[in-house]
Amino acid sequence: MSQNILEVKNLKINFSTFAGTVQAIRNVSFDLRKGETLAIVGESGSGKSVTTRSIMGLLASNAQIKSGEIKFKGQDLLKESAKEMDHHRGNDISMIFQDPMTSLDPTMTIGKQVAEPLLIHGKISKENALKRAQEVLELVGIPNARARMKDYPHQFSGGQRQRIVIAIAIVNYPEILIADEPTTALDVTVQAQIIDLMRELQEKLETSIIFITHDLGVVAGIADRVAVMYAGKIVEYGTVDEIFYEPRHPYTWGLLSSMPTLDIGSHKLASIPGTPPDLLDPPQGDAFAARNPYAMNIDFQAQPPFFQVSETHYAATWLLHPDAPHVDPPAAIQRRFAEYQKLLQAGQVENPIEGSLNE
Known part of the structure; x- marks a missing residue:
């Protein structure tokens, strides 16, 4: 296994506003290995950009890092001086912003x-x-x-x-490249060119990449691992195959079900009802409970811990508790899983989602 070049542990970030304190990042942890691409996925406002800007030391003046560690090659960047961060920023760690x-x-x-x-x-x-x-x-x-x-x-x-x-x-x-939705403002053809370019550069420069996006089609084409964020927390993470073909969190199900593909046929494109919670006063239980059609009573009472699905796959949902009732994923997820199994049996390595989006 590759050595971790970056480790984010128990990160909590608040923003002071006229309306009160926004708990924007709530106990986020993840790692980045040398030479890999980690995609952070989620709706607008989920905390993706705030998390990565904290790595660069580029948070707004009203932001407060309440706790946590951001270790780059073993050094906690949150304890570095402004001069030391100036050395890291643009030298060891660089960022590509959304609008050129x-x-x-x-x-x-x-x-x-x-x-x-x-x-x-x-x-x-x-x-x-x-x-x-x-x-x-x-x-x-x-x-x-x-x-x-x-x-x-x-x-x-x-x-x-x-x-x-x-x-x-x-x-x-740089050893780490953070790409904050670098293809959002581009048309589909140019998006594909930029994604191909980043893959080529990563191979040549051996750079680790954190790729922020809400576009799951882009993730399928570039990521090694995926972290799904919702309401300031990571709710599921795993390899790109695990997230796309065997997701376990209902929010991930919703994101994947709402992703259009050319083979959707007569199937109705799904959407996630409702809106994310107000982080001025986060809910007591699972933040996704109010939008979750599979929510149980406990979802409104307590935040779920991470349950281990495999050595590389974790999801924070009470549906994985041994006492929870069995719930089948949506039909769109089952279709993708069935397609994936066929490819595995045939010994093919191509990503069917990536192919369907780029044909």
Whole structure:
């Protein structure tokens, strides 16, 4: 098993607002192994971005980290000074943000912006930094990179701007790359190109990736493991196959059932009723109980612990308790599982979900 490069333990983050204290992150724990891609999935407001921004030390001024550890190669980043975090940020750990136009400076040429992280960290001379910038722009697939280094962000397409943002993030060859919904603003064809690019870069640079998204189709194409977040907590995590074909949490069932595929046929696309809870006053029991068609009395009374499904698969749902009644997953989940079993028996390794989305 690969060594953990990042370990987040029992992280709790609150936000002070005029309405009161929002308990945004509630006892989140996960790890990231060297060279792997961990996808964090969930609805808007589930806590995905707040969790990863805390790793970078980029939380808003009204945020308070109440407890927990964020260990990078054994060092707790929450105990690091501002100067030490400046060294890590953009050097050891980099981030790709969702909208490239807000990430790029419209008044600076692309070459200078890609070279800037090298100069900030004082690694090489300006001349060599510009040479490295050209190499990285070529690496991420910018045509005629040498000439285009003198161009400005508005002279590039949306997909090219996202490639430039990726170039800025990897120019220092970071050990961890956090991608915060990097394909959301792009069309489907460009999304696929960016996903392929990130896979290629990971192989070449041996970078570990945390990929934040609400798009489960994207997860199927890039992730090794998946953590599903809801209302500031991780409710299920496992390998990508376990989450897609043998999910155990009703929230994961809902997310997968609402994901369109080309083979959906006459089956009605499902949706998750209701809205996430107000984290100014989190519910006493399972935060998903009010939206869960399979909820039992205990779901409204106590938060479920994590139950182990396999060595790599855990889910926080009372349905896994030995005394809970048997509940079959929705028909859409059963169809995917049956398809997966057929592929296993045939000895095929292709991901049928990925294929159905990208055909």
